[in-house]
Structure formats: C-alpha cells, structure tokens
Amino acid sequence: MINPHPGLPELQYVKPATLKEASKFLAENVGTAKPYSGGTDSFVRLRDGVLKLDYLVDIKGLEGTKELSFDSKKGLTIGAAITMNQVACHPDVIKHYPNLAEAAGSVASYQLRNRATIIGNICNASPAGDTIGTCMILDGVLKVHGVDGVRDVPLNSFFLAPGRTVLKPGDVVVAIHLPPPPKGLVGTYKKLGRNRIGDLSIVGVAVAAYPSSDSASGYRFRIALASVAPVPFESFKAEGVLSGKKITAELIDEAAVAAMDSVTPIDDVRGSARYRKQMVKNLTREALTEVWTKLSK
Amino acid sequence: MTLKTITLTVNDMVETVDVPQNMTLLQMIREKLSLTGTKNGCSAGECGACTVLMNGEPVNSCMVLAAECEGATIVTVEGLAKGGKLSKLQEAIVKAGGVQCGFCTPGMLISATALLNRNPHPTDTEIRSAIVGNLCRCTGYVRIVDGIKMAAK
C-alpha cells in the first residue's frame, strides 16, 4: 500500500563514528534501532507502519563500507555503502562479473539505484531481491561486524526466512566479498516484472557457467532463482542435470523443468504460483540457452 | 524531538537549516526552503516527481533524510535556469510539447539533465531507461523523449 504522506514516523537519525560504536548502539537498542543504508526498503516499511523504529543508524561511511575494489588474485569487495549504480557501472565489475552488473542494473530506476545498495538488498532478505541470486552463485561471503568482532558469513547460509537472516543484535554487514571469477565465466540475469524495466521481479533467474574439468559435461552451471521460494536459493536439482552429460538443447529443456520442479512460489499481487512456475521454466531455458550459446562459441 | 542543524548548498546558495530528524530531503526543500518546484507524488520512490541532484547524481528526495545532507550539494528544478534563462533542455522540452499538467516535469528535467551530463549523446533506449523512474500520466512520453533528443543535438 502506498501512503502518500511525505513524512516518516518520529525517529532519531544516528551516525556512529566507528563500527564498534554502531554495533554497541544497535545491541543496546534491540528492536528499536536498525542499520540504515539507502533506506529504499526501510522508508517504505516505516511509512506503511509495518516497521516501527526509534533510531535509524546510518552505516554509510563506517570503516570499509565505501570500498569497491577488484584484484585478480583476491576478487571483488563491495562495501555496504556502495550503490547499485556504482556496481553496475564499475569497469571491473562489467569486465569480470558482467552478470552482477546486469543484476544490479535491473533494480528499480536510475535514481533509486543511486541510493539502493547491494548489501541492503541482501540484508532485507526479500525473496525478490534481484542481486542476491547472482551474489550467491558467485560464492559471495559477507563480512559481518558484531559486538564480539568480525566474522565471515557465506551467503548460502545467511537466509532463514523472508526478511530473516542469521544476523544477531549489534551486527553490521561491512562488505561482501566475491572470489576471483572462474576462468571463462559467462552469466546472465533474467527478470520478469509487470513492466519491462523498473519493477520488482515476479520471477528472477540468475545463471553463471564456466568450463570445468570436474564435471562430465565439461562445464559447471550455477542457477539461482528469485521470487519463487521463501528466500532466493540455488537450484542444485537443475544444476545437476547439466553436469553429467553433453550439453544439448534437450538437456537444457530438462534442466529448465528441474528448475521449475525445485520452486515453491506463492500467489500474490504480482503473479500466481502457477504462472510463476511456468515462467521459471521459460526464463531458465532462455537464460541457459543464451549462456550456452556464448560459452560454446 | 531534537532538531538537527545542517549546512548544505542548494542551487548554489549555502543554506543552514534546522530539521526534525525524521524530515525527508523532499520536505525540507518544499517546506523549509519554499522551493515547491520539486513535487511529492507518491513518497515511496516510485514516481520520480521528487527527483533532485544530490552531489551531481539524481536521487528520489522522498527517500533521503534531510539530517544526512550535511555538506551535500543539491540542485532542484529551480536551479536549472541560469540568470533568468532556461537551460537548453528546458527550452527543448517546451518546444517539443513535453509538458502538459507539469507535475512530472521537474523530476523529469532533473533526470534528463543528469543523463545528458553523463552521456551527452544518448540513444532512444538510453533516454527511455534514464526516465524509467519518472512517471508521466499525460504526455505518453514521446514528446518528452523528443525534447531530450533535441537538447542532445
């Protein structure tokens, strides 16, 4: 529901100077304070009254949150204050992780992408988060600062339920780290919204693939799906189909059906569960065909 | 609620403003600085009527806290004309007939100004994707796109 009233409920804006201070404040104000990055999720929820807070704790500017750097041996680090546009337009991201640039560029509108962050997208833990699947199949690991110090949390063990993650009171995600891209990486993000661009996804399909001697097909495929389960997830079922045999159009069809069989969507305003299932099949087939065409050239 | 005092630059003027901590940049621009060119359409990040430049980049001002704008440089639609003369883009949008009710126009102009700053010769597709977040209920967009193209020449 859209509440056209411009105001936000009463709350205090807090800007801690250090991560330590931020974690301490958040831990002391459980349930009434939350990290604040772009605010593009929080503001909507605050205005609708589904989120009630006394404090928005601005994490932009804390140590490490403004980092966006690539190193061919270490990989890519994206700080918590880095916006979707910064990721989508960064030459190293476009060159080495083109599927991530594509996913980040698929979010909302240009001006919203100047505020919305990748880390906010992840921490919001919406099943529809457009960049989550791609970060997952690129083996993203979150760097989390808590009251007891810093720890690493792999993205594939981060989500518990819609809107729920393993983060504890006081935790601030500082950055996400992606290992160097596998050699020969090709990927894409296929998003179906109610209109062509600028809407939340009804279905999102993230695919990454690269040559691999470990697999009988000679290639490793990674497939993650959005908006069709309580949290974005990797479809090991569909990936398995593509590991054992020579890749053909028929095998791609089979993998698309396996992807469809691995989802548990719901009916909502944006689409029915039945429609979503069909679209998972179609978009997975489209994504795999596109990726395979590039890979087998 | 305690007020926060911030100093920022709006349309080349340095302003010091006392803002409630839950006030958005949009509210501050309209209610504290009386710059009512910037519109409130949805207060949800959807319509783009509130778009302003913040440190050179367009943002939805309904989704930004005024309190975090300490030191920021903001340009609103009132800042586009210089010395009483409309910008090239503004002239072109008028000429192309890209304004009907005018509610979307301030945000549209800001998004298009930012587009032309980063990409002086955009294609039709680049123009259309730059204004995806600016909804217009009147023109059908064609004349707005024509105006932006005209300004890019």
Ligand SMILES: Cc1cc2nc3c(=O)[nH]c(=O)nc-3n(C[C@H](O)[C@H](O)[C@H](O)COP(=O)(O)OP(=O)(O)OC[C@H]3O[C@@H](n4cnc5c(N)ncnc54)[C@H](O)[C@@H]3O)c2cc1C
């Ligand atoms: C009009 C509109 C269109 C949208 N379209 C899309 C779309 O197409 N695709 C899509 O995926 N999303 C979309 N969104 C949702 C939103 O923009 C994204 O999820 C965005 O990436 C959130 O980032 P943020 O920085 O704005 O998050 P915030 O609102 O600042 O934070 C989101 C949540 O994460 C928590 N959080 C933020 N940073 C941290 C941190 N460092 N550590 C711990 N917790 C943290 C916050 O406490 C909050 O609970 C849209 C939103 C709007 C308003």
Ligand code: FES
């Ligand atoms: S009023 Fe800000 S986007 Fe609609």
Ligand code: FES
């Ligand atoms: S001219 Fe009326 S909304 Fe665009």
